[in-house]
Amino acid sequence: MKLKIIVGSIRPGRAADPVVAWVRAVAEQHPGFSDVEVLDLRDWRLPLFQENLETIGDLNDPTYSEPIVKRWNQTIASGDAFLFVTPEYNHSIPGVLKNAIDTVWLSGAFRNKPAGFVSYSYGLAAGTRAIEHLALIAIETEMVPLRNTVLLPRVPGSFGEDGKPVDTMAHVALDILLEDLDWWTRLLAQARSSAPAPGNSRIMDAMAKG
Numbered sequence: 001m002k003l004k005i006i007v008g009s010i011r012p013g014r015a016a017d018p019v020v021a022w023v024r025a026v027a028e029q030h031p032g033f034s035d036v037e038v039l040d041l042r043d044w045r046l047p048l049f050q051e052n053l054e055t056i057g058d059l060n061d062p063t064y065s066e067p068i069v070k071r072w073n074q075t076i077a078s079g080d081a082f083l084f085v086t087p088e089y090n091h092s093i094p095g096v097l098k099n100a101i102d103t104v105w106l107s108g109a110f111r112n113k114p115a116g117f118v119s120y121s122y123g124l125a126a127g128t129r130a131i132e133h134l135a136l137i138a139i140e141t142e143m144v145p146l147r148n149t150v151l152l153p154r155v156p157g158s159f160g161e162d163g164k165p166v167d168t169m170a171h172v173a174l175d176i177l178l179e180d181l182d183w184w185t186r187l188l189a190q191a192r193s194s195a196p197a198p199g200n201s202r203i204m205d206a207m208a209k210g
């Protein structure tokens with residue numbers, strides 16, 4: 001199963017780095033995920049979303065306005081599961097992450113795949129409100145957001161010299177999240193291959209019929 005870890009912060013000196021390194025190392029050890037890839041939005045300089053039906057072209061093989069947008073949609077489509085690592089900006093997710101999610105447009109690449117969430121903050125809030133927003137966004141993209149999360153306050157000060165959180169509960173939380181993600185990933189992959197989900201243009205189709 002292919003796991004894509006999507007990183008929500010791109011700014012120089014970001015606190016994301018120790019979190020991503022730890023999450024990636026633990027995920028790579030998990031037997032459920034043969035292929036773990038970090039999708040760092042620093043490396044994916046996506047344009048601000050501005051697609052419309054003209055830029056999409058053929059709906060079955062959308063072209064989009066720029067090749068990187070097409071590549072991003074294809075890369076997301078190749079994933080079986082997603083793990084978002086994000087800080088909280090103004091009680092939500094960073095705009096760059098929302099833009100990356102919006103850019104997966106009309107390709108259905110997130111559809112019926114599980115999403116797990118790891119959040120962190122410099123202070124005590126641990127990014128809780130960002131995850132609350134992200135879970136709602138995930139529903140709209142037709143991902144399956146998971147209930148169990150990893151919340152890391154006081155990053156990077158809460159990481160030891162070994163590059164791992166000093167709080168043992170953080171390790172327990174990540175193990176639980178990966179266990180849930182593995183279960184949902186296998187279940188949903190099987191469901192996607194055995195019974196295609198109903199199309200999501202049903203309301204439009206019904207309206208067109210009058």
Ligand SMILES: Cc1cc2nc3c(=O)[nH]c(=O)nc-3n(C[C@H](O)[C@H](O)[C@H](O)COP(=O)(O)O)c2cc1C
Nearest residue numbers: 009014015016087088089090091120121122123125
């Ligand atoms: C634009 C901005 C908005 C922020 N808003 C919040 C917030 O709403 N809640 C919070 O707990 N921390 C907030 N913070 C503090 C972040 O938790 C802290 O800066 C963290 O290091 C951000 O992650 P990053 O360094 O990986 O970008 C904010 C930081 C920035 C730069």
